[in-house]
Amino acid sequence: MVHYDLVYSLPAIADMRACAALHSVLVEHLALQHHVGVDASGVERIATPGIQCLISARTSFRAAGKVFSVLNPSAAFTGALTIMQMEELLLIDGVQA
DSSP, X not given: OOOOSEEEEOOSEESHHHHHHHHHHHHHHHHTTOOXXXXXXXXXXXXXXXXXXXXXXXXXXXXXXXXXXXXXXXXXXXXXXXXXXXXXXXXXXTOOO
């Protein structure tokens, strides 16, 4: 089981504004070499920039040898990933990225 130094909860609407807020938090925690989980349980709608931000974060954390996981994805979150055929780019349900 992974110990997360931070679990960040995505807002109900994960759009460009939410992505900007998440980005600043992730940059800080990546610099600190932290493991990060993103709780997607409250997501009602996620826009393409939100998904792109998460994929970029996953890539950056993986390159640094750190864990980045999407936790508790809502049906809306997984549905958006499926529609965009990106579910395999983001490992979900707490699977280590």
